[in-house]
Amino acid sequence: MASPQEEVRPWPALWALVVGFFMILVDSTIVSVATPSILADFGTDVGSVIWVTSAYLLAYAVPLLVTGRLGDRIGPKKMYLTGLTVFTLASLWCGLTNSIAMLIVARVVQGLGASMVTPQTMAVITRIFPPDQRGKAMSLWGATAGVAVLVGPILGGVLVDGLGWQWIFFVNVPVGVIGFVLAMRLVPDLPTQKHKFDLLGVALSTVGLFLLVFGIQEGQKHNWDQTVWLMIIAGVVIIGLFVLWQARNRNEPLLPLALFRDRNFSLANVAITTVGFAVTAMAIPLMLYAQVVRGLSPTKAALLLAPMAIISGALAPFVGRLVDTTPPRYIAGFGLACNVVAMTWLSQIISPDLPIWQLLLPMALMGVANGFMWAPIGSTATRNLPMHQAGAGAGVYNTTRQVGAVLGSAGIAALMEARLAHYLPGMSGSVGGEGAASGGKLPEVAQQGFSDAMAQSLLLPASVLVIGLIAALCFAKPVRRQPPAAAAASGDREGLRG
Structure with a gap:
């Protein structure tokens, strides 16, 4: 068991956990920009290569409820270290594979490792930080989540262009080892409870x-x-x-339904589902437009997301202080509203000859949105959870986020297909993927129709985010709990008055 000295050092523990959490979230998006290279290297079909991402997403999303609960039972530190080990070894396996089938299998194992790690990060925050400091802690967690999702394509483009697609997996090995050592040394062994499974x-x-x-x-x-x-x-x-x-x-139910009696927990899960939907759905048409219509390389296309990552990370400390002092509905509501405006703005300006700098303006606004969304939603979800249900609550929260991402991927694909059929009848619905894989641009006659289809598709994530905005605006004002010393002093004063 951890010593008392270790127990009172929550920030070093959180920084150690963030290393593995960041790596896992980066892998949710890093493969998308490497798809053409994997397709060419293995000489396979587009459908098979898509499963390299889908297999990871499925294996990540499905077990989250179970792994969150397992963290309560055997301890979040042990579960985190086990998951990080599985993820790191599977990353090495991914880079060494010589067939598309084996790569898909390795990605399944990698996703299982990721599902063991993710709920433990939120559970540890809930258990080692007092309520009046969780906002700052969740701002770091939220900034990590927001930046990682945006950094994935950028890092993937750089590695694919410079070293080859295998290195999007090999890079995880040293990071995983460092994360394991840090977590072993800095994360405390928290008490467990004997649960019936x-x-x-x-x-x-x-x-x-x-x-x-x-x-x-x-x-x-x-x-x-x-x-x-x-x-x-x-x-x-x-x-x-x-x-x-x-x-x-x-x-001992796997999912204590009593969690949903807390209004903020329920609403935060609605909000984070829409955020997961929108973040995933937004990137797909944007990347296709940048590569297929504008002819940008994977690295240059991914760099369009740089303003979001930079601004979101820079805002994290400021938003963290706000979360501990300001009702979260105002902070999260502002972030979600900015995202709705930014995606709607982007959908109105995309065209074949749009100057690139004009794309960066709504991207910057999305950075502001990401900076203000993740931390208040996350801290609102976990603030009132009982300590013994922290793992279960974190598992639910992360499951809804991942399921939102799956829905976003499927929904945007269906809408893009429908709009392409409308604007480019007779052309293959996979024209965008084929164009990117061949490294060429669409014929000029097709560029306007393709641009219009991608632009209109962006209205789907914008519309879904409106649901999240409504949920955030309905957050109840959190109860401010007094520190023990303050509470005792208050009790003494009441006793004197009596």
């Missing part, structure tokens, strides 16, 4: 989420046929049975 809940949640996510992810590929819809419906039904079982289970 809800095996039926594990089975229902895993099968239900897998069917739902798999159906959504494969829907576009199979033209949303009957099999896809049966999988999605079956997933929804099984998740419904899971919720019913959680309500009836009087022992």
